[in-house]
Amino acid sequence: MSPTSATSQARELLGVSSLTNKALRTWLYGLPGVDQVGLEGRAAALATRSIKTDSKAWAIDTAIGMIDLTTLEGADTPGKVRSLCAKAELPDPTDLSTPQVAAVCVYGDLVGVAKDALRGSDINVAAVATAFPSGRATLPVKLADTRDAVEAGADEVDMVIDRGAFLAGDYRLVFDQIAAVKQACARPDDAPDAHLKVILETGELATYDNVRRASWLAMLAGADFIKTSTGKIQPAATMPVTLLMLEAVRDWRELTGAMVGVKPAGGIRTSKDALRYLVMVSEIAGDDWLTPQWFRFGASSLLTDLLLQRQKLRTGAYSGADYVTID
């Protein structure tokens, strides 16, 4: 979708002749407010769901299949990425029935290495782009960053929004950048476009009202996924923030008929946490979102704990960290 068509679609949805900052502001501020106490209370209540036996086994496998196995360090090397890819393909060498993860997420310059390593598998390669994690670069640089990753074969692009522009009230700028990056994710002819995940960096947006507005702005601009965090800022993903974003995609679907995915990232480390997120997906957005196509976990260490719990369910005994491969 070109930025022009994104703009004209947005104009139609907002019922305005020109997509000005004022028009966007009026629309975003027309969304219902978020009561912090109530939102956090709802998330805490859902966290008390008790997931046992068969449903636990199902949820653990589902969660493994939703992981974007991530390494985003300055010290990443081809060797590190290859071993991560090997783990993505074969998470538990002692149990070949273990599902594979959804994607491997790396910096743009390592997309080629990951693509080579995952050749022949169904696992996607996701690249962070647009001057990740701060997003402080000009649009041409962000677009070049994106095209680079797409040309190297990235199946998915995780971009960051310009939080500075958002906090300054320049919603049109945020919108335009998302729409432009979305266009840079396109591939010619029949080749599939890279899917665009838009990182809101909710830890820097600070208020729940802002998270709701940023979610709607990103969906309006063409996001395929909305993602909580880069993992570089605290707090990263939290249950209330994710719950709020699940409400946003649920309501967006009722408004437009289109589904948008949700990806909490950063800070989700235990199986118990992952199961609580799946409960939220089921009870807030609905079971339609319970597939890797519409829900992902951005995580590095979560997989290890899911595998430990999976082994425990299978064998009845806890093994220990040394019985799960580190990468």
Next chain:
Amino acid sequence: MTPKFEYAPAPESRSVVDIASSYGLFIGGDFVDPTDGKSFKTVNPATEEKLADVSEASAADVDKAVRAARRAYDRTWSRMSGAERGKYLYRIARLLQERAREFAVLETLDNGKPIKESRDVDVPTAAAHFFYHAGWADKLEYAGLGPAPKSLGVVGQVIPWNFPLLMLAWKIAPALATGNTVVLKPAETTPLTALLFAEVCRQADLPPGVVNIVTGAGPTGQAIVDHPGVDKIAFTGSTDVGKAIARAVAGTRKRVTLELGGKAANIVFDDAAIDQAVEGIVNGIFFNQGHVCCAGSRLLVQESIADDVVHRLQRRLRTLRVGDPMDKNTDVGAINSAAQLARITELTDAGVAEGAQRWSPDVELPKRGYWFAPTVFTGVSQTHRIAREEIFGPVLSVLTFRTPDEAVAKANNTPYGLSAGIWSEKGSRILAIADKLRAGVVWANTFNRFDPTSPFGGYKESGYGREGGRQGLAAYLDTEGTH
């Protein structure tokens, strides 16, 4: 095909609690048989299975209990320092925490409420009530109720079946902290946690007779109310019984506090945080199957957002899990008794007959036991019985309003006045509306929140007197020195 996240059964273990086959009356620190040997059974409303035989106290038994309470008052409790009384209350509070799981399971078995509520609300809040009042026991002179507030003597307390242990705590904790002794009657359908509490009193070495628990139905309660040795009556229950009590004690020296029925308005303005308001509506009326005197049973929603709110509410109700109260994932449990189920059925039938539109989510109710699906009526008018009468069940009546003044007028247009809720993101509006609502408790952007520090009680036919907080102490103290 879309997968479905089915939660496997997650039942709480029943084995943590021992239920005796029969129970005596707790009088003077011992379990004793009733004088005329009568008993009645208490059942699990989720299965109709009998749990235990419970003694039915006659007027003679009540007399024994009042005498025991008087003896304990004269010889021990009224002479004890506040600091010493506080120690007993702290001990009881800690024992409630230690035995929390036991109490929660027993409450759910006897009452039918979901285990997650008895575990996360009833029992912890009951313990909190004892902790709070334990702290007051040696500080009564500084409560702003006069320089030397005095205890009243023997207090007769009659409590309902909707929060059996929590209502017991609301009654016993302030009575003991202020130096009174107690004869308490739990409701006939839910006596078991009160009898377990009697065991806790013994475990805490509470002096015999300070707390006496007599089980029975209406006549037992009446014997307490009519007993000349009782100095004060504290009652929580229906407005009809409350009126009868007020008539019975008129012209006597007895003091009375009454916490009665309600038909609370939960007012949602167009600028509310809608998703959280929907949660508040659900919590307001479906918490504890709607067996809550302060339940938000009338939803007053601004007409401009009514369709959206009802749509979101219905979507939310489809995710409620109705069924086995012992399952940790159950949101809505069983109706407490066949009689209550009949009352709810009668009123909802009247709602349909009077022209309101009835809606329930598609839920499969268990075959045995007393069950009622969460129900929402739209198109309700103030004239309908379902808008005026307390249903005391999982039934919400939705009414609309156009302006803030109309919201206030409709909210106040009831003989009751226990509680109300306001949902708005505008602080000034919340304060202005709260000022105009004739209700004892007004929640803003929340509902059904209870805290021992906050006084609770009604206006109009919802009763008089306050429970909790500094104001709640006044109900158990002679503050004028005229007693």
